Amino acid sequence: MTSFFSNAQLDARYPFFSDSLDDYYYLNYGVSLCNPKDGNYEDALKFLQDVNLKKNSKNVIYLEYLISFQTEGRLTTFEKINNSQLNEKDKDFLKLWLFAVTHNDNDFTEELNKNQKKYYNDLEIKKIDIRKKLQDRHDLIYTNFDIKSICNDIDQVIANQKLSKDDELFFSALKLDFEYYLSADSKTVKTERDRILKEYSMIWKLNKSYFKDNYTKLNFKLKSNNRTHYFDLTNEDEPDNGILEDYLFIMYGNPIQDIAGSDNKKYIDFINTNPFYYGKDEGGFNLSEGKSNVSPKKIKSKESFVFFLNEIENIINRFPGAVGPKYTYIDALIVNKEYVYSKDIEIYQTKFLKRIIDIFILNPRADFDNHFDYFRDFLKEDITDTNSSDYYKLIFKQVKLNNEKEINNYIRDLEKKNSNNVNLKNIANEFHNL
Numbered sequence: 001m002t003s004f005f006s007n008a009q010l011d012a013r014y015p016f017f018s019d020s021l022d023d024y025y026y027l028n029y030g031v032s033l034c035n036p037k038d039g040n041y042e043d044a045l046k047f048l049q050d051v052n053l054k055k056n057s058k059n060v061i062y063l064e065y066l067i068s069f070q071t072e073g074r075l076t077t078f079e080k081i082n083n084s085q086l087n088e089k090d091k092d093f094l095k096l097w098l099f100a101v102t103h104n105d106n107d108f109t110e111e112l113n114k115n116q117k118k119y120y121n122d123l124e125i126k127k128i129d130i131r132k133k134l135q136d137r138h139d140l141i142y143t144n145f146d147i148k149s150i151c152n153d154i155d156q157v158i159a160n161q162k163l164s165k166d167d168e169l170f171f172s173a174l175k176l177d178f179e180y181y182l183s184a185d186s187k188t189v190k191t192e193r194d195r196i197l198k199e200y201s202m203i204w205k206l207n208k209s210y211f212k213d214n215y216t217k218l219n220f221k222l223k224s225n226n227r228t229h230y231f232d233l234t235n236e237d238e239p240d241n242g243i244l245e246d247y248l249f250i251m252y253g254n255p256i257q258d259i260a261g262s263d264n265k266k267y268i269d270f271i272n273t274n275p276f277y278y279g280k281d282e283g284g285f286n287l288s289e290g291k292s293n294v295s296p297k298k299i300k301s302k303e304s305f306v307f308f309l310n311e312i313e314n315i316i317n318r319f320p321g322a323v324g325p326k327y328t329y330i331d332a333l334i335v336n337k338e339y340v341y342s343k344d345i346e347i348y349q350t351k352f353l354k355r356i357i358d359i360f361i362l363n364p365r366a367d368f369d370n371h372f373d374y375f376r377d378f379l380k381e382d383i384t385d386t387n388s389s390d391y392y393k394l395i396f397k398q399v400k401l402n403n404e405k406e407i408n409n410y411i412r413d414l415e416k417k418n419s420n421n422v423n424l425k426n427i428a429n430e431f432h433n434l
Contacts, residue, residue, distance in 0.1 A: 009031040010025075015218050016177045017200050018176075020173070021210055021212070023059065026050065027062060035276060037276075037323070040277075041274045041275055044067050048063060068321075070275075071275060093115070093125070096108065096125070100128055101132075103365045151178050154171050154178070169210055176196050214243060221239060256279055260282060271315060272318075275315065276324060305336050316329065326358045329351075333352050337378075340378075356374060376388065379391065396430060408431075
């Protein structure tokens with residue numbers, strides 16, 4: 001089954017210049033810890049006490065509410081925000097930022113339009129909006145962006161706003177990030193990128209106290225041409241690959257096979273403390289046999305299977321905003337199909353569809369039409385005469401035949417809470433029109 005969810009902000013393989021500034025580095029490091037696919041809930045909570053993060057109280061507040069958003073869910077989080085001591089403007093900007101970093105694009109656009117009218121030409125809105133555009137350019141590589149226009153917007157911000165030193169450096173570095181992408185389409189890409197790096201170097205040398213040292217050096221290391229070029233830019237020797245050690249978790253996630261192996265109970269214990277996780281082949285790889293070890297989701301008896309699903313449901317109820325346990329539930333159904341199709345088929349098909357709906361709601365950026373493998377893998381056997389794009393219809397029809405009222409009620413309740421969710425609208429239409 002394909003997983004498609006990620007909202008890590010820091011990328012140690014393709015670092016942004018603007019993220020090397022202290023303030024933005026620590027906030028976006030925290031955002032990466034909250035990545036709903038392979039983040040770390042306990043580390044995210046601990047990071048709230050990081051002395052560098054706490055230098056900016058706003059960053060602590062933002063990260064606290066992001067953790068809530070990714071575990072307790074959107075409605076509970078927004079209730080907390082509405083009942084907080086924040087002023088109205090701060091509440092509006094916090095919600096806008098949450099929609100930005102969780103990829104709720106439709107909600108973000110709606111809130112952005114409201115905020116732009118309400119707080120015309122506000123600098124904070126521009127920060128959130130332009131930083132989101134940069135992240136989208138990184139994540140959605142086939143989406144067209146008018147980067148020249150964005151760079152012009154940044155120039156206007158720098159020229160027309162009375163900026164603090166922090167903001168001036170942020171927008172200057174942000175423009176270089178966009179120019180770096182723009183240079184890929186240039187016939188003189190090397191010359192242009194050398195210019196960008198030289199400009200970044202000059203900004204850094206004059207303002208080192210504002211920068212996160214390791215992440216700045218990582219930018220130089222990964223973007224310079226060679227060791228000589230690195231030295232020319234920094235007046236320092238290029239660091240070895242050990243500089244990446246601070247970012248291995250962000251790059252590769254949790255080494256779950258070392259924690260749980262093929263043990264069902266250890267796996268449940270792990271996701272009970274870390275709902276920011278979903279993975280495949282967690283049992284690790286057996287070199288002697290040349291294949292993956294047994295998944296910790298593979299269950300040896302029907303009784304243990306029922307217990308395992310109940311444990312996952314308890315975690316889902318505890319963390320309704322977390323997508324990881326919902327993935328785990330679906331995967332447990334798929335890898336234990338012998339129990340699903342031996343008895344109570346209608347019940348398990350309905351549970352499967354509910355969890356599918358939950359996942360697509362939590363990731364509105366996912367394209368429902370292009371993720372047929374969820375439904376293919378859940379089918380009892382391959383249906384060779386069925387188009388891959390129609391696999392979901394087989395499950396929809398079976399559930400509709402046996403539990404139409406239950407799913408209709410489930411969708412209706414979710415629509416009240418997720419009025420802008422495109423995937424939910426698509427799923428509802430498909431289910432109702434079959």
